Amino acid sequence: xxxxILGVDIGGTSIKLGAILVEERPRVVxxxxxxxxxxxxxxxxxDETAASLERLVARAGWPRAEGVGxxxxxxxxxxxxxxxxxxxxxxxxxPLKDGLEMRTRLPVRVDNDANxxxxxxxxxxxxxxxxxxxxxxxxxxxxGAFLAGGRLVRGVSGFAGEPGHATLVLDGAPxxxxxxxxxxxxxxxxxxxxxxxxxxxxxxxALLRGLREPRDLSLAAERGSRVAAFVLAxxxxxxxxxxxxxxxxxxxxxxxxxxxxxxxxDRLLDPAxxxxxxRSFVARHGAVxxxxxxxxxxxxxxxxxxxxxxxxxxxxx
Amino acid sequence: xxxxILGVDIGGTSIKLGAILVEERPRVVxxxxxxxxxxxxxxxxxDETAASLERLVARAGWPRAEGVGxxxxxxxxxxxxxxxxxxxxxxxxxPLKDGLEMRTRLPVRVDNDANxxxxxxxxxxxxxxxxxxxxxxxxxxxxGAFLAGGRLVRGVSGFAGEPGHATLVLDGAPxxxxxxxxxxxxxxxxxxxxxxxxxxxxxxxALLRGLREPRDLSLAAERGSRVAAFVLAxxxxxxxxxxxxxxxxxxxxxxxxxxxxxxxxDRLLDPAxxxxxxRSFVARHGAVxxxxxxxxxxxxxxxxxxxxxxxxxxxxx
Numbered sequence: 001x002x003x004x005i006l007g008v009d010i011g012g013t014s015i016k017l018g019a020i021l022v023e024e025r026p027r028v029v030x031x032x033x034x035x036x037x038x039x040x041x042x043x044x045x046x047d048e049t050a051a052s053l054e055r056l057v058a059r060a061g062w063p064r065a066e067g068v069g070x071x072x073x074x075x076x077x078x079x080x081x082x083x084x085x086x087x088x089x090x091x092x093x094x095p096l097k098d099g100l101e102m103r104t105r106l107p108v109r110v111d112n113d114a115n116x117x118x119x120x121x122x123x124x125x126x127x128x129x130x131x132x133x134x135x136x137x138x139x140x141x142x143x144g145a146f147l148a149g150g151r152l153v154r155g156v157s158g159f160a161g162e163p164g165h166a167t168l169v170l171d172g173a174p175x176x177x178x179x180x181x182x183x184x185x186x187x188x189x190x191x192x193x194x195x196x197x198x199x200x201x202x203x204x205x206a207l208l209r210g211l212r213e214p215r216d217l218s219l220a221a222e223r224g225s226r227v228a229a230f231v232l233a234x235x236x237x238x239x240x241x242x243x244x245x246x247x248x249x250x251x252x253x254x255x256x257x258x259x260x261x262x263x264x265x266d267r268l269l270d271p272a273x274x275x276x277x278x279r280s281f282v283a284r285h286g287a288v289x290x291x292x293x294x295x296x297x298x299x300x301x302x303x304x305x306x307x308x309x310x311x312x313x314x315x316x317x
Numbered sequence: 318x319x320x321x322i323l324g325v326d327i328g329g330t331s332i333k334l335g336a337i338l339v340e341e342r343p344r345v346v347x348x349x350x351x352x353x354x355x356x357x358x359x360x361x362x363x364d365e366t367a368a369s370l371e372r373l374v375a376r377a378g379w380p381r382a383e384g385v386g387x388x389x390x391x392x393x394x395x396x397x398x399x400x401x402x403x404x405x406x407x408x409x410x411x412p413l414k415d416g417l418e419m420r421t422r423l424p425v426r427v428d429n430d431a432n433x434x435x436x437x438x439x440x441x442x443x444x445x446x447x448x449x450x451x452x453x454x455x456x457x458x459x460x461g462a463f464l465a466g467g468r469l470v471r472g473v474s475g476f477a478g479e480p481g482h483a484t485l486v487l488d489g490a491p492x493x494x495x496x497x498x499x500x501x502x503x504x505x506x507x508x509x510x511x512x513x514x515x516x517x518x519x520x521x522x523a524l525l526r527g528l529r530e531p532r533d534l535s536l537a538a539e540r541g542s543r544v545a546a547f548v549l550a551x552x553x554x555x556x557x558x559x560x561x562x563x564x565x566x567x568x569x570x571x572x573x574x575x576x577x578x579x580x581x582x583d584r585l586l587d588p589a590x591x592x593x594x595x596r597s598f599v600a601r602h603g604a605v606x607x608x609x610x611x612x613x614x615x616x617x618x619x620x621x622x623x624x625x626x627x628x629x630x631x632x633x634x
Binding site: 075083084086131132144146148149151153154155156157158159160161162163165166167168169170171177178179180181186237238241242244245246248249250251252253278279280281282284285286287288 | 392400401403448449461463465466468470471472473474475476477478479480482483484485486487494495496497498503554555558559561562563565566567568569570595596597598599601602603604605
């Protein structure tokens with residue numbers, strides 16, 4: 001049976017939208033973007049989102065869509081209200097579910113964007129059929145979701161799953177969340193690029209001209225950049241420190257690592273795996289693997305659509 | 318209906334045993350101790366345990382007990398085998414369930430000791446009726462258990478729930494588990510006492526003569542010891558750093574803190590609460606409280622017995 005679902009992935013820099021046809025696997029048949037939501041009035045951004053969704057249905061040639069799934073960065077209440085998002089400071093308190101249901105006249109499900117990512121990787125990606133999985137998305141920050149005994153850990157207010165703000169260095173570098181030494185300050189996008197720029201040999205390293213994102217570091221490292229190799233190894237070890245915490249807490253079968261920073265690949269993941277194997281007694285006696293996400297950059301959008309499908313772990317509770 | 322259950326709490330320094338009558342609340346009607354299991358042959362320690370359990374049934378005046386519940390420090394496999402325990406190095410691989418069933422001819426349930434503690438506090442103590450709770454036992458090490466959506470987080474091998482070995486200081490003080498900078502190195506029993514002894518004013522502090530355990534620090538702090546107050550505040554802040562990690566991961570309604578170190582009371586918990594309130598954005602937007610355990614030093618034994626009761630969260634999965 002094929003199903004026609006609209007997916008919305010709300011982040012700090014853009015809102016990604018897609019018309020998604022789910023058969024055995026999901027496929028984005030039409031897509032669109034609403035730019036710079038952080039700097040706009042939420043009401044007008046939702047107006048534009050709803051208008052775009054209507055156009056997507058027309059472009060897909062559908063009579064109608066059966067529902068809208070929304071993944072949003074930040075703390076999403078169980079009633080579909082955004083309580084707080086560091087990347088969308090003006091959006092605190094916005095009723096995403098009610099606001100989009102009113103505008104689209106379709107049923108809307110809203111969840112944290114990392115929960116949506118996890119749902120996609122669990123349904124169609126690297127974690128298919130598994131019951132105990134830690135999901136991480138490494139981007140500007142670190143998002144996460146925890147599948148325990150086949151059910152997503154949600155917490156009493158729906159705010160569970162923020163491993164990026166685990167204390168990794170007590171009283172370390174300040175973080176926008178109010179803590180110091182958060183894991184994401186040692187593995188995040190900007191921090192990796194800044195660490196490379198701060199390196200004393202950066203200016204002399206021709207391979208790092210035009211450095212913009214962690215994937216550039218990976219390419220430079222392949223070509224022999226010592227600075228890039230050093231920065232990735234250091235970030236990999238910090239990621240490993242976070243993995244020790246999470247594996248000792250959850251004893252998962254798999255850790256799925258996705259997001260832009262994960263595109264740096266095994267140059268980042270191998271030092272993390274080595275650190276985990278050396279430092280976690282649960283990993284030594286358990287059965288955990290660390291793998292890159294399988295669905296690439298569309299995982300968030302596909303997972304948002306997945307929220308509308310029934311019987312998904314993410315909709316429990 | 319009253320139920321007659323035997324409880325066994327296996328730690329590194331002693332095995333505590335009890336005949337426990339469970340009516341509306343549980344009551345230890347007879348108890349015993351097997352000393353120093355870490356330095357003994359596991360087989361003979363289990364022989365002695367079984368013999369003691371038989372005597373407890375007689376002393377309680379019971380015709381028989383309906384079963385035996387066992388809580389054990391370390392990584393306990395789902396089949397009731399102890400995979401690894403830092404405090405019982407010679408016991409790795411010991412089949413606790415089969416070994417005690419053979420010796421007692423009673424049904425035996427085995428679980429991690431912190432899971433047993435959590436079960437007791439959930440059934441009869443501070444966390445009654447709650448569905449999202451983080452449990453910590455602060456003793457020689459830090460044990461833990463996580464209740465998420467009404468079910469205990471168990472992990473794929475049954476090893477989940479080791480918050481004491483969360484990385485709190487990347488590349489910090491070495492820990493017996495193989496990691497560095499584990500949370501329990503900054504909040505554990507021995508480490509608090511050692512921190513006081515290392516303090517430059519320790520020798521001049523008459524209030525700290527005969528210091529043996531964290532409770533002594535609390536008493537000394539009440540009487541005006543600056544060293545004791547300093548050490549407890551510092552440990553409380555480290556505990557707070559761990560709480561930030563756990564609250565941001567689990568968004569619980571309550572954190573229950575038990576174990577010997579927790580007897581230091583609010584001198585330890587208040588700085589932890591303050592650190593959590595300041596540093597966790599989930600705590601700021603959520604609904605978490607931090608409370609001392611309600612059942613005191615018998616919680617472990619009561620929880621072990623609780624493993625035998627049906628419909629307990631700890632026996633799921």
